[in-house]
Amino acid sequence: MNVPVRPPSAFPPRRGSGLFASFGHAWAGLIHTVVHQRNMRVHLISGVLVGLVGSGIPLGLAEKVTLIFCVLLIFFAEILNSALEHLVDLAVQQFDEKARLTKDAAAAGVLVLALGTVVIFAAILVNYWETVRTSTGAIIRQVALGLPLTACVVALVLPQRRPFAVDVVALLAAFALLAVLSLETASMVFTALTGGLIFVAGAAARQRRREQLQAAHGTTDSPVSGNKKTG
Numbered sequence: 001m002n003v004p005v006r007p008p009s010a011f012p013p014r015r016g017s018g019l020f021a022s023f024g025h026a027w028a029g030l031i032h033t034v035v036h037q038r039n040m041r042v043h044l045i046s047g048v049l050v051g052l053v054g055s056g057i058p059l060g061l062a063e064k065v066t067l068i069f070c071v072l073l074i075f076f077a078e079i080l081n082s083a084l085e086h087l088v089d090l091a092v093q094q095f096d097e098k099a100r101l102t103k104d105a106a107a108a109g110v111l112v113l114a115l116g117t118v119v120i121f122a123a124i125l126v127n128y129w130e131t132v133r134t135s136t137g138a139i140i141r142q143v144a145l146g147l148p149l150t151a152c153v154v155a156l157v158l159p160q161r162r163p164f165a166v167d168v169v170a171l172l173a174a175f176a177l178l179a180v181l182s183l184e185t186a187s188m189v190f191t192a193l194t195g196g197l198i199f200v201a202g203a204a205a206r207q208r209r210r211e212q213l214q215a216a217h218g219t220t221d222s223p224v225s226g227n228k229k230t231g
């Protein structure tokens, strides 16, 4: 009896099944977006700044929830925008008016959210201006430790090649600065948000290094992992 031979799958084997595997794929999608989308890196750095402001000024619950929701919503929109870009590139390899309209509309969605967040952020700061004005010590501390922390996150997400030690030092320094800031934080939730974003930046630096090594050796993770660009 002839056993039908299956053609080789065009897709890489799944890294397993179940909840943990699904989480792994979603995590890979998040890190891929940070590595390859310049705008996502800008959102990540803005998220760190929002985290630093939120952990420096004692905000009300409504303001905290609104700011965190805005940050997450922008990430969500940028990830979806990136997914749509990939889908369009998969279907259309040449200039196409509908492809342009689809990509422009997806990018507009992110822009509207980002502008809305800036307005909300400004409105909250104006509303809390008296608190900001009288919290000079907290502001100085947030700026003195927060700016080097942000610089470490920027160093981690920059696409340029650099020695491995630079990434390690930047990651450790960012977490050390956050640990000092957390001693007098106004909100553990915002401190945790900043910590989570540092972790994502570290994972993106590791993934970028991996891809650069694979590119240097002419190997890729999977037959469908080609990227049209690295932003």
Ligand SMILES: Nc1ncnc2c1ncn2[C@@H]1O[C@H](COP(=O)(O)OP(=O)(O)OP(=O)(O)O)[C@@H](O)[C@H]1O
Pocket (backbone or CB within 6 Å): 039, 081, 085, 092, 093, 094, 095, 096, 097, 099, 100, 101, 103, 104, 107, 231
């Ligand atoms: N196949 C295409 N046909 C027509 N226009 C296109 C096509 N691909 C991209 N464009 C235009 O180029 C713009 C940038 O597309 P690209 O795929 O380079 O995304 P991008 O640089 O990551 O965009 P952004 O970061 O602004 O969201 C699109 O918004 C669209 O106007």
